Amino acid sequence: MELDEFEIPKTHPRYWSLVIREKLVRGFRKGIVVPQGLIAHGRGECFDYLIGERTQEPALEAIRAAAAALLLAERPVISVNGNVAALVPKEVVELSRLVNAKIEVNLFYRSKEREYLIAELLKSYGASEVLGVGEDASAVIPELMSERRRVSPRGILIADTVLIPLEDGDRAEALKKMGKFIIAIDLNPLSRTARVADITIVDNIVRAMPKLIEEVRNLKKCPREHLKSILQNYDNDAVLRKMLQIIVRNLEELARRGVTISLPK
């Protein structure tokens, strides 16, 4: 992520936010991201601002539990949509290798072309196999209508644990009803996805994924009993509550100090 690459001055007060946005706009121009994905990203920016644009302590707790859950899983799958592919393709591939997870393309607005583009992008970062593309998405999630219910019979259908970054609430609920253990990455601690997940990482995906990878590396050599105890002691409701408290406190603090929330246009 170089200065020249995005032509954004590194001194800009909102440098990172602008770089992330630029990545998404580029993904959009390549046909990987849909217009609705840009709108969803804007919403994320707002929540990111409210949580202070850094990985908060409760998010670190969730990341630790997520790392343990992925390492304990028998058949973990990482679900990838357009925004995820545009923002963290390298990290998705790296994580999938570390925990032996399958990668599955999972689009809210499904099109064969976009599936292939995303698969190609992930393969260019070293993914050996990408599920959920074309004919592979031949199984269906019960409860869901339309193309959104299509999943791979070798991936999400038989997975025990699914990492769903930036996922839709309907789909998250349907996966839960199928009995999956769900790890969400979602900036809105009050979203349905955040509430239905077993572990919710309330953080920006561009910060959370590298930290999740780091935590997996840390825990990889631990005995399974230790990983299980991390999961047993994890309380997702408490984590969500704490994240919400952080947002409320940030707003109160900003209001008290008369500070401006300056978001780039």
Place this chain on the structure above:
Amino acid sequence: MELDEFEIPKTHPRYWSLVIREKLVRGFRKGIVVPQGLIAHGRGECFDYLIGERTQEPALEAIRAAAAALLLAERPVISVNGNVAALVPKEVVELSRLVNAKIEVNLFYRSKEREYLIAELLKSYGASEVLGVGEDASAVIPELMSERRRVSPRGILIADTVLIPLEDGDRAEALKKMGKFIIAIDLNPLSRTARVADITIVDNIVRAMPKLIEEVRNLKKCPREHLKSILQNYDNDAVLRKMLQIIVRNLEELARRGVTISLPK
């Protein structure tokens, strides 16, 4: 805004939000809205959710003061960007007629083609003249760099009062330094635009514009002295503080009740 027009069921719990989004995506496909405008809209959706998706009392206060200010102005201008044109073209034209305001296209990402498209759209809704298009944007706002500083010598340059819906913070500050009386419509009560404006309507533009038009009609026959007293008694800082309190209260309430903030994907 019919059911058939957008193919969204009127029973959908987030019907209005989806309709607004669809208008923007259509504006985007027509070349009126830029990708960055979609991201900015997503951010707005988040703040709209936090203010409760309705026009709150402090916003009504601001709308009343804005109506008075526009009626008192000698040379009012309504500044229009891509998102404004996509969302409230009819209302922009109607308001400009009621208060004798000029309409000026003012793009953060300026292109001649987009200027013309927006002017044509506004003319299709009955605008007799649209400034800031092509050669007309020949004057510059001091302090600002690049194409973003271009304004019309017959519009914003000589205006006393400028209505800036959904405006960038840099530009809002520059206009203020030029001595303009600024009325902003902005869903983020902590933005630089919100803080630098003389009157800040913290509300969704699709709700605020019809209410502003209604208020102008109500006040149109009042004596100037009455309008002046409305303005003198208006306290923008207090309004911003109250809006922020509403956001904090909403978040606390949502957290307490365990309610989900369910935003459409």
